[in-house]
Amino acid sequence: MPDVVIIGGGLMGMLSARELRLSGLKVVLIERGQAGQEASWAGGGILSPLYPWRYPDGVSALAAWSQARYEGLCQDLWRESGVDPEWTLSGLLMLGVVAEGLEARRWAERWKAVLEVFKGCDPRQWEGALGEDAGAAGLWMPKVAQVRPPRLVRALRQSLKKLGVEVLEGVKATGLLVRNQTITGVATEGASLAAERVVVAGGAWSGQFLTESGIHLPVEPVRGQMILFRGQPGLLSKMIMGRGYYLIPRRDGHILAGSTLEYTGFDKSTTAEASKELREAAYTLVPALKSLPVTHQWAGLRPGSPQGIPYIGAHPAIKGLYVNAGHFRNGVVTAPASACLLRDILLERTSSLDPAPYVFPCSPSSRSNSKERREV
Template sequence: MGSVCVVGGGAIGLLSALELARNGQQVCLLERGDTGRESSWAGGGIVSPLYPWRYSSAVTALAHWSQDFYPQLGQRLLAETGIDPEVHETGLYWLDLDDEAEALAWAAREGRPLSSVELDKVHTAVPPLGLGFQRAIYMAGVANVRNPRLTRALREALLRMPNVSLRENCEVRGFVRRDGRVVGVSTPEGEVLVDRVVLAAGAWSGELLRHLGMVLPVEPVKGQMILFKCAADFLPAMVLAKGRYAIPRRDGHILVGSTLEHAGFDKTPTGDALESLKASAFELLPQLEDAELVGHWAGLRPGSPEGIPFIGPVPGADGLWLNCGHYRNGLVLAPASCRLLTDLMLDRKPIIDPAPYAPVGRLG
């Protein structure tokens, strides 16, 4: 049994730890705060890139595998932990797209169920939708996952495994190297020595890799969200227009997001963003003006070139592996990313071609 230290307790770190532990590894997961409280908690949880046709085939391959896998992941976590991640299949409507033709061509090429829909049919299917839209396309089968519950379920699953130790409020401050190999990490409580280390620290991954004199092009990109409370049957499908979306949870909560801001590691919610998000919400769903606004928050996405994550061993740092840089699609891509990482670490046949995600040639 090999030993692995996973650095970072978001969805990617938690699921990496779970995959490795289920495959016989002794796993220690370190999180500098509470697990699942950064980007994984702050996001919307749509199990699709917002505009999948605008991404490279590398992102598409991870997304398709994960979308197919999510229902069974949700069911297994519920059975094991009693916590339901609520993989909620609603479908998704895109309204007034500038690149609608490209979207439909992509769907035909990829075999995805995306098609044009007449507006009167959209209003029948989604009665609260605003009247100011001209065109719509719809993809059936798109789900959303209730991300705070997903990370809680992953955490609980790990706590129940005898070959896992979970240490929260434990900040990794550097790596331990011996004879050119990474053999652990340093923390305020001492060194944690293992066979291999997985860096899955989201927007903070680049800061940590600097300790090895390497430049990882992952940077924080702030996103702000708001939350309304409505009747459970208020919004039957997800809707997206002008870069903003509304996501229904099963209990009637409606998430509206999100902004894209380059503000370093500042997570302060702002009044300007609140007004902008409310305006988008009321344009999409006018009845939200009368709904209770119950939350407004910000998180930091791990921005990366083209949104393509880094998954694989770090060249020049034997023993160190990456699973980070998922940008806007961490929750979407997590199941495939973590399975691919596990395949590579255990020298199994990978679920998809690992080459596009390899750190080699992509670090400074």
């Protein structure tokens, strides 16, 4: 019998499995599809919350902890797997937000982030590919890096194999096995798995799965669509944010443009309207993209949660049940911290991260879920 069964093979589930295995536990991970092929694969890979000063402290704490360790994690995964996650220090240039400069500077001082404010100048001195309409003011964060999520999850999948974590793909969990308010295992469409500890890390499906098991967790799917331009290396060197959209240059010359924010349930289809919206936003920021072909369009389902704060920890009433879900738009940047905090809670260790902001909800009203906060 494994020490832990993890439900969900995305970045959060796989990193949690890795941390628990490195701590000496026997771990089985089950994934309804292929590991790493949902939101983790589809993400942009910016290692910072977008407009980070707008988020609650709970998000900032996870992001700051992870940012300090991401380069080392990627080096470890590259060495273990032979796959380079392409951690790259691109920097993040945010245009048209100088009105928030004071709030941003206060946030940066508090979290020891490097942030510069510029205004009244040609932004092309910062990034030569920018268009004239990009704006003459903004914020620059030179220490923000990126990873390439498809490569990151491939590296992590190989790392788990090398570490001896059993990954069961194409296995759908259908419910929790509970006796006397204590976890005894997981029911699947095939055979059940016995375990005294279960971690739910099912991304956008976490809320639905737990609801079907009679447990409330306010996590819902939020669709994000993106497109990919094929270009040559050197056109764009920095990650760019403008009017709520972003451009991410990859090492091989591809440029990712994202993303939409759509409450459409579990629909992962792409739309012509989103393609047009993303192209127009990209062309405004970098006019040279008009000459490049769009090679791909895709969609992923983010695990939306109130205020974007994830749930990490133990269920208050069911012994042996844990959750690591609800990271909304910040799953990639907060994943290392979330996995380590989950590990510490499960192993009853003292953590360097405060677990209080992420406790399992005791009631549906435990956090505000207003439309305004959901669109942070």
